[in-house]
Amino acid sequence: MPAEITEPVAQFIARQTHFYMATANAKGQPYVQHRGGPAGFLKVLGPKTLGFADFLGNMRYITVGNLGENDNVFLFLMDYPAQRRVKIRGRAGIVTDPDVIRSVADPNYDAVVERAIIIDVEYWETNCNAHISQRFTQADVDRAVAPVLERMKRLEERLEAAGLPTD
Numbered sequence: 331m332p333a334e335i336t337e338p339v340a341q342f343i344a345r346q347t348h349f350y351m352a353t354a355n356a357k358g359q360p361y362v363q364h365r366g367g368p369a370g371f372l373k374v375l376g377p378k379t380l381g382f383a384d385f386l387g388n389m390r391y392i393t394v395g396n397l398g399e400n401d402n403v404f405l406f407l408m409d410y411p412a413q414r415r416v417k418i419r420g421r422a423g424i425v426t427d428p429d430v431i432r433s434v435a436d437p438n439y440d441a442v443v444e445r446a447i448i449i450d451v452e453y454w455e456t457n458c459n460a461h462i463s464q465r466f467t468q469a470d471v472d473r474a475v476a477p478v479l480e481r482m483k484r485l486e487e488r489l490e491a492a493g494l495p496t497d
Contacts, residue, residue: 331453334377339454342416343380343407344370347467350406353396353422363393368439372407375433380405380418380449381425383435386442394445397422403449410465416456420449 335343348366355361365372365382372382384394397403403422408415425431425446434446466474486496 331455333451333453335374335380335451335454339416339456340374342409342414343372343374346370346372346407346409349408351393352404352406353393354400354402355396356399358400361392361396367441368436371434371436371439372405373434375448378451380420380451381430381434381446383431383441383443384424384445384447386444394424397424397447405449408462410462411470413459413462413464414456415459415462416454418449418451418454420451422447422449 347369348364349372350362351365352360352362367383367385372380375381401421401423403420405418405420406415407418425448427446430448431443431446435443489496
């Protein structure tokens with residue numbers, strides 16, 4: 331399985347607004363956390379390096395605690411509309427250096443960044459898309475129905491101009 335992030339995978343990562351991140355403590359007890367942000371918040375920093383701004387959240391710090399004991403990490407990225415997924419295995423570290431945090435933070439996203447998480451990719455893979463249910467964001471739905479709503483508005487205006495009911 332490849333370790334270097336290819337251009338198609340980098341483009342896939344850049345479009346994602348969320349992913350699932352699995353860690354485990356020193357005893358191997360697993361934990362999965364959802365991570366979300368603006369498209370591209372998970373950044374490709376190098377051929378085998380990813381990073382993201384870790385935003386202030388529920389303040390349970392389970393992921394942070396796990397990474398302090400065990401640096402193994404697994405990312406599960408889903409593109410539900412396209413029914414695609416990418417799985418990434420690596421080693422992660424917590425970084426508090428302000429320059430690194432600035433390099434992964436999005437200044438246009440209104441969230442408090444507590445730290446950066448940097449991942450050294452050991453391998454990534456895609457696999458079949460069978461059984462991935464399509465799901466869409468409200469923005470996806472709004473874009474899809476906008477032309478229909480606009481056409482309906484124009485038709486209703488024509489009906490009103492002809493003195494016909496629009497109900």
